[in-house]
Structures are given as structure tokens and as C-alpha cells.
Amino acid sequence: MNLDNESAESGIDKMRLDFVRFYHLSVAAEFARSDGERTALLKEADRISTPWREVPGERTIDWWYLSAAVGEWARDSAGMQGHLDAVDEGRIYITNDQRASLVQAKQLNAAREAAIRPAEFTDELAMLPYRARIKPAEDTEAIEKHTTSWWLAREWLSDISCVYPEQVVDVEIAWYDQHSGEWRNLIEGSGVGTEDLRVELADLDRLLGGRRTLDPKPWLNDLVNDVLSDEYRAALVEQNNPWASTEHRIEHRLHADDLRDQILEFAGVEHAADHLADIDTSVKEMNHFALEPQTGTWVDQMSRTAEYAFRQSEREVVRVNYHPDPTQPDYAIHAGYSNVDSENPWYAEEQISWKAEGKRLIEIRLLGRFNDLPALVQELQTYRIDGVGAGSQSIPASILDRLSNFDRYLIECADMAGNSKRLADGIRARAPYVVAARGDSVRGTRVDGLGDGGANQNVESGGRTIAQGQPSAIARGGESDRRQRLRRNRPSSRQRPGGRHL
Numbered sequence: 001m002n003l004d005n006e007s008a009e010s011g012i013d014k015m016r017l018d019f020v021r022f023y024h025l026s027v028a029a030e031f032a033r034s035d036g037e038r039t040a041l042l043k044e045a046d047r048i049s050t051p052w053r054e055v056p057g058e059r060t061i062d063w064w065y066l067s068a069a070v071g072e073w074a075r076d077s078a079g080m081q082g083h084l085d086a087v088d089e090g091r092i093y094i095t096n097d098q099r100a101s102l103v104q105a106k107q108l109n110a111a112r113e114a115a116i117r118p119a120e121f122t123d124e125l126a127m128l129p130y131r132a133r134i135k136p137a138e139d140t141e142a143i144e145k146h147t148t149s150w151w152l153a154r155e156w157l158s159d160i161s162c163v164y165p166e167q168v169v170d171v172e173i174a175w176y177d178q179h180s181g182e183w184r185n186l187i188e189g190s191g192v193g194t195e196d197l198r199v200e201l202a203d204l205d206r207l208l209g210g211r212r213t214l215d216p217k218p219w220l221n222d223l224v225n226d227v228l229s230d231e232y233r234a235a236l237v238e239q240n241n242p243w244a245s246t247e248h249r250i251e252h253r254l255h256a257d258d259l260r261d262q263i264l265e266f267a268g269v270e271h272a273a274d275h276l277a278d279i280d281t282s283v284k285e286m287n288h289f290a291l292e293p294q295t296g297t298w299v300d301q302m303s304r305t306a307e308y309a310f311r312q313s314e315r316e317v318v319r320v321n322y323h324p325d326p327t328q329p330d331y332a333i334h335a336g337y338s339n340v341d342s343e344n345p346w347y348a349e350e351q352i353s354w355k356a357e358g359k360r361l362i363e364i365r366l367l368g369r370f371n372d373l374p375a376l377v378q379e380l381q382t383y384r385i386d387g388v389g390a391g392s393q394s395i396p397a398s399i400l401d402r403l404s405n406f407d408r409y410l411i412e413c414a415d416m417a418g419n420s421k422r423l424a425d426g427i428r429a430r431a432p433y434v435v436a437a438r439g440d441s442v443r444g445t446r447v448d449g450l451g452d453g454g455a456n457q458n459v460e461s462g463g464r465t466i467a468q469g470q471p472s473a474i475a476r477g478g479e480s481d482r483r484q485r486l487r488r489n490r491p492s493s494r495q496r497p498g499g500r501h502l
Helices: 003-030 035-054 058-075 077-088 096-116 150-161 194-208 218-239 246-265 272-284 298-315 373-381 397-429 481-489
Strands: 130-136 143-147 168-177 182-193 318-322 331-337 346-356 359-370 445-448 458-461 464-467
Touching: 003 035, 003 058, 003 096, 035 058, 058 077, 058 096, 077 096, 130 150, 143 150, 150 168, 150 194, 150 246, 168 194, 182 194, 194 298, 194 397, 218 246, 218 272, 246 272, 246 298, 246 397, 298 397, 318 397, 331 373, 331 397, 346 373, 359 373, 373 397
Parallel strands: none
Antiparallel strands: 130 143, 130 168, 168 182, 318 331, 331 346, 346 359, 445 458, 458 464
16 A cells, blocks of 8 residues: 555545635636625635645646646636647546645636526516426326425325226326426326325325425414425525536425425414515525535435435334133233344244243243244234134234334335435436336235234235235235335345344
8 A cells, every 4th residue: 555645636636625725716706795705705705725835745737737737628618628638638637636736726617617607587486387297197198287396296186196096097296307408207107096106296295395394383383484495595505506516406496495484384384485585585685606515415315314224124123912811821922023123023932931830931932933923913813822722812902003003114215215216316407207107016014903803803014915814825936015125125134134033
């Protein structure tokens, strides 16, 4: 390892980063709103540049070379492009660092020209740049509505889908991209059941934000309003950051539009329109050239939050205990979920107790580990006390409730992580989020009509039903799409932290 080379590379990288900030501050000083602001911006720019300009060393020469290149690109971009072409063709020799400085100077000059270029005026609110469409399979024409935000388009699509119960529809939500002058699909789906559509849109609201309900406590409504307002202002600032990439500004635009309409629709906000107008005015009066470009956006934060929630859910455990036959209290079942075995996290144990020589002894035997809840329930239904009996057991309703609720929670967390990645990838690739037709699959795990009677009790998980009071005929390999996603998202045992087998 060449430490000198590493140090040199890190030194010039730091110099280039500092020069970008110095350059942005210098441009901001040109557009300062007051003498005081200009003085403060130039002072900060000088603080950044002084170590590179005045301390003798190799990087000092690099700084002055880059500074001169920036000035030349601003004065004569055509001549500098010809100079760079001559370098690339081998007609002029310069060092690699010097060529990199020419390229950086070109990029900085282009960014400045784009930043100071006056925006063309468009009345985008009046234009209603979001369009939602729905077309039932039996109809020849689609119904559409234009809105002021992606969120309102999702709301309308969810509401209008109720007009077509148990029907299959084609849907899309598009946004007018003023940079390209084209409509860009944000969401689309073909042959989707309306119930599945509403579930998918509700999932997106959990990621992107949805309608807030009014709380009886006014101070909580004030808190919600403050949080939404802060998020709106931050998104609006980054939307107007001239140094941010076009894609990042578009992402913040989508978010700001959603937040604005959510604040307007939230019943706990008084004079919401005036409040938003004040925020808009304060942001417009900022010197946006003084902003630093951010490395990520709310899209990255959304993905990190969903992924973290999923990883945390995988570390959680659930454990239930019950007597399979109340008339034989010496026999008990322990069942649940733990992260000891990443491939088979569900488990069942048999506890047998007896008296011997005046002492009560207990033995716990592992009945098995299973890769999903239906397989566990099948085992519990066919359990026979001490190997004797018909092998048809009724699991108490409260036990199934706890197990199925936990299973649903795991699957929903996996869904959120998967959906957030699909959504983020689509936004970054300018590709739509596709609402998939799920057929007859069931969301998560559901327990229906449970009682302690036995035969009429069912646990439904991932589209499969297990009847209580009779053995299940379900193939353990027939996992639903949701359960397959849960399996794919689950880390291997070497990746997973050690857990306590409860």
C-alpha cells in the first residue's frame, strides 16, 4: 500500500470539494439580498479558500490552476473546449490532475449558467400537473381527473375504484415533467382488482404519507401541523436548490406537492392557505445560491426507514403457551417465532410434567421448526398427547390470534421494505411503480370465525386456509407472493444477530 499516493489523492479530493463550496458561496455573494449578507458569504468563502491559496504546497498550485480554469471557462467556453479537446487528442500535454481540473471547471461553469438562468413562467397549479386515470375492463373509455398533487391523485383513484366493486381495472397516475415537456407515469397497473388496488394505494400512503385524522387533543393537531410544515418547507427549499441535480429537484417537487395538499386538507389547521403562503414567501426570499446540494432526498430516507423497520421486525419474537387438552394439565404446548433459525423461525415444543419422589419434574421436547405459520399450525393440529389419540386438536382462538397477528406484522414489514425499494428504484429510473394483480391472494395472515369449538375454526395465511379440527392438506412449499418476499428479504443466519430462543 502506497500511503503517500493515498494521502495525495485524499488531499486533492478535499481540495476539489472545498473549491465547489467556495465557488457556490462566491456565486451566492453576487446575488446577495443585502450588503451584510454579501459580506458574510464572502467571509465564509475566504475562510475556505485561505488554507489552499496561502499555504505553500502542491495543492496550492492545484487550487490556483482550478481557479484560473473556472475563470477561463466563464470568459471563453468555446476556446476552453477546444483546449480540452486538444488535450484528449494528445496535441497538448498536461497532468491528469490538471485535466481533471479542466473538466471540473467546465462542470462548475455549466452548473452556474443553469442556476442563474431565469425560469420560464408556467402557472403549474392552474395546469393541475397530476393526472389519474382508471378504465374498467368492461368499458372502452377511461375516466380521468387532474389534481395538484400525487397524493390527491392516489386519493381519487382509491375513492373512484369503490364504484367498481370486484371488477378488474387498468390504472395510471402521471405527472407532467416540465423539464422534458412530457407526461411521466408514476403509477400504472393492468388487470388489477379494485380491492387489490385500494390495498396497494394504502401501502403507498404508509410510505409517502396520507390523510391525517383529526385528534381530540388540539395540541396533537398543532404538532402534526408543525411537522408537516417543517417537512414542506425543507422540501420546497431543496426543490429550489440551484445546485441540486434535476432528478433530486423533481423528487422534492413530488414531495412538496403532496405535503402542501395534505396541510390544506388537514382539518386541524386554521388558515392553512395563509400559512402555506407565508412559507412560500420565506423560501422565495432566500438566497438559494448559498445552499449546499444534499447527497440524498426523502426517497433515500423512506427506503432506509422501511428497511430498518423490517430488520427490526426480524429480531422480534412471539411465544404462546396452552394446554392442548384441559383435562390433562400435565401436557402443555409452547409455540412461537424466534430468530435462532433464519430458515425455519417458527417452532413448537411439548412440555410434559410429572411427579417423582415428591418432586415435580419437567421435560421439554422440540416438536419441530417450520418455515411459516401454516406449517406450524398444521403440526399443532395433528399433535397427539403422548403419541396417543386421533391427532385432531383445536387450537384456542386467542392463541391463533396472537400468532396470526404477529405473522401479519412480519409480512407487512417485509412488504413495506420491498415496496419502498420498488418505489425508489422507479422514481430514480423514471419508471412507474407497477400495481400488480394479486388474484385471490390474501394480505398477510387472517384468523376468521374463531372459537374453541374446533371444526369451524380457520387460520388463513398467504392465501391458504387451514381448517381447525382436521389435518391440513396444504403443501408446505406453496407460499404466497408475500411470504416469498418475506423469505427473500430475510437475511441468512450468518447475517442475522443471535437471538434468544424463548
